[in-house]
Amino acid sequence: MFDILDWSIFGAYFLLLAFSSFVFSRIKIDTSRDYFVGSNSMPMLGVAISVLATSQSAATFLGAPEYSYRADFTFLGFYFSAFLAVIFVSYALIPKFYAIRAVTVYELLQNRYGESAKKQAGVMFLIGRVLASGARLYIGSLALSMILFADIGFLHVSLSIAILMIGSLSYAYFGGVKSIIFSDIIQAVTYIGAGIAVLVYLYNSLDSSMILPTLQEYGKLKIIDTSLDAKFGIFSLLSGWLLLNIAAFGLDQDMTQRVLSCKNQKEAVKSLIISIFLSVVVVVLFLAIGSLLYLFYQQTDITQKFSGEKITIFMFYILHEMPEGLRGLVTVGAIAAALSSTNSVLGAMASVAVEDIYRPWRLMRGSVDEMHFVKAARVAVLGFALILSAMAMVSYFWQRYSDLPLLSFALGVMAFAYSGLLGVFFSAIFTSRGNSKTALYGLISGFLTVLALQPYVFGIKLGFSWQIVIATGLSFAVVQLGDGDE
Numbered sequence: 001m002f003d004i005l006d007w008s009i010f011g012a013y014f015l016l017l018a019f020s021s022f023v024f025s026r027i028k029i030d031t032s033r034d035y036f037v038g039s040n041s042m043p044m045l046g047v048a049i050s051v052l053a054t055s056q057s058a059a060t061f062l063g064a065p066e067y068s069y070r071a072d073f074t075f076l077g078f079y080f081s082a083f084l085a086v087i088f089v090s091y092a093l094i095p096k097f098y099a100i101r102a103v104t105v106y107e108l109l110q111n112r113y114g115e116s117a118k119k120q121a122g123v124m125f126l127i128g129r130v131l132a133s134g135a136r137l138y139i140g141s142l143a144l145s146m147i148l149f150a151d152i153g154f155l156h157v158s159l160s161i162a163i164l165m166i167g168s169l170s171y172a173y174f175g176g177v178k179s180i181i182f183s184d185i186i187q188a189v190t191y192i193g194a195g196i197a198v199l200v201y202l203y204n205s206l207d208s209s210m211i212l213p214t215l216q217e218y219g220k221l222k223i224i225d226t227s228l229d230a231k232f233g234i235f236s237l238l239s240g241w242l243l244l245n246i247a248a249f250g251l252d253q254d255m256t257q258r259v260l261s262c263k264n265q266k267e268a269v270k271s272l273i274i275s276i277f278l279s280v281v282v283v284v285l286f287l288a289i290g291s292l293l294y295l296f297y298q299q300t301d302i303t304q305k306f307s308g309e310k311i312t313i314f315m316f317y318i319l320h321e322m323p324e325g326l327r328g329l330v331t332v333g334a335i336a337a338a339l340s341s342t343n344s345v346l347g348a349m350a351s352v353a354v355e356d357i358y359r360p361w362r363l364m365r366g367s368v369d370e371m372h373f374v375k376a377a378r379v380a381v382l383g384f385a386l387i388l389s390a391m392a393m394v395s396y397f398w399q400r401y402s403d404l405p406l407l408s409f410a411l412g413v414m415a416f417a418y419s420g421l422l423g424v425f426f427s428a429i430f431t432s433r434g435n436s437k438t439a440l441y442g443l444i445s446g447f448l449t450v451l452a453l454q455p456y457v458f459g460i461k462l463g464f465s466w467q468i469v470i471a472t473g474l475s476f477a478v479v480q481l482g483d484g485d486e
Contacts, residue, residue, distance in 0.1 A: 006328030013332040017167055024182055025174035032373035035176035036103050036351040037261040044267040046181050050258045051275035053184035053340035056282050061191060061337040062143060064283055066312040068290030072222040075287060077232040078241055079280050085245030086276050090269040092429060093250040098265040103355045105256050112428040115360060117439040121421060122356035124443050125253055126349055128417030133345045134391025140164055140338035141392060143315060147331045152307050154396060161392045165385050168343035172381050177261050180343050187336035194333025195285045201326055202292040220291050240465025243472055247418035251425055254348040293317055350380035419468055420446025423475025438482030446475035
């Protein structure tokens with residue numbers, strides 16, 4: 001449980017949140033373009049840190065140490081794949097987005113397949129994001145409830161959801177993407193600082209002369225895996241993970257919205273590349289924590305449970321070993337990691353709902369001033385905050401009472417949406433074929449193919465890389481059936 005020093009750190013962090021959100025709420029917003037992409041005025045380095053903060057969510061904060069504790073450093077291969085994906089996005093997608101002054105990435109489809117394709121892709125994104133981000137919010141609230149209240153009862157989990165969502169709303173509601181980017185810098189510094197503090201504490205609690213030799217002896221420092229069937233092996237990195245990263249950095253409005261707020265195409269590309277290099281540094285930090293935890297416990301068969309809930313080794317350490325003060329710092333680090341991914345998704349979902357779906361419909365009914373869409377954007381942010389909170393609460397019961405691994409489905413559901421989006425965008429960029437009808441069929445076929453390849457549907461056991469490669473290929477082929485005429 002928290003001591004006085006822990007609560008002091010916790011309180012100081014929320015005072016910082018309150019003060020910074022007040023300052024950011026005074027940002028002047030005149031148009032929806034201001035609200036969603038900062039009228040292309042955001043500093044490149046700030047955007048890079050914001051992309052870093054969003055990609056390094058609570059999953060990295062808790063999950064990366066778990067991976068290196070049980071395995072090694074081969075997770076870094078994921079970022080080699082991400083670097084290749086960013087190069088592709090920088091040269092194949094970013095120039096096209098800036099050429100049409102896009103507010104959302106799905107506007108590119110409007111130029112090729114008509115307005116309906118833009119709306120359909122936006123809806124696919126929104127469905128995936130409600131499930132995925134709602135479930136991730138639930139996971140973050142579980143961690144917060146364990147630390148703050150020492151239980152995971154529904155009331156305390158719901159209160160933790162509310163804490164995270166109110167914190168996210170305090171940034172996303174008033175200032176839009178400008179506020180989100182500046183707040184992400186605060187969150188990134190907070191959770192990276194917490195990670196460094198834990199690493200130093202763990203390092204000093206061990207015999208430093210034996211750390212590297214012991215890790216080397218047990219194969220914990222392995223970085224490259226050349227086996228074809230490994231999760232982060234060469235084949236997976238150059239196929240499924242590469243496609244996933246292309247979609248995440250170029251086709252997912254949650255990540256790409258910040259990139260679209262840069263002053264120009266050149267700075268947008270720089271922000272993406274810098275964010276990847278920063279991500280590698282941060283991931284190495286949390287992988288190092290996991291490797292030191294392996295030495296601290298000298299075993300991998302600890303019963304990592306809390307009230308019947310499986311928890312990561314880092315969470316186990318926080319609950320059982322963390323000293324006064326450091327526990328409070330790590331708690332605000334976990335909150336910061338969760339906030340950085342939640343506030344951004346609110347802005348991204350609102351941008352798609354307003355710009356791709358609501359604006360065209362409203363303008364068909366007559367002209368209105370820009371402040372109408374700014375108000376609509378804030379209403380959308382609030383609406384999606386309620387929807388994601390509700391999804392997080394549903395996940396609480398979903399996980400407990402379902403015999404199917406539905407929560408795992410929800411957490412990975414963006415891969416379901418990504419396959420269709422990849423097939424449609426590849427068709428739009430690299431071919432002259434396809435139309436609005438086959439674009440819709442491509443989105444649906446990609447989703448359904450990944451679903452059909454899940455072991456809980458037809459009992460097919462196929463690795464993730466094969467799933468996304470097959471689904472993307474099928475989606476692309478379906479779009480190609482259209483001859484380019486409506």
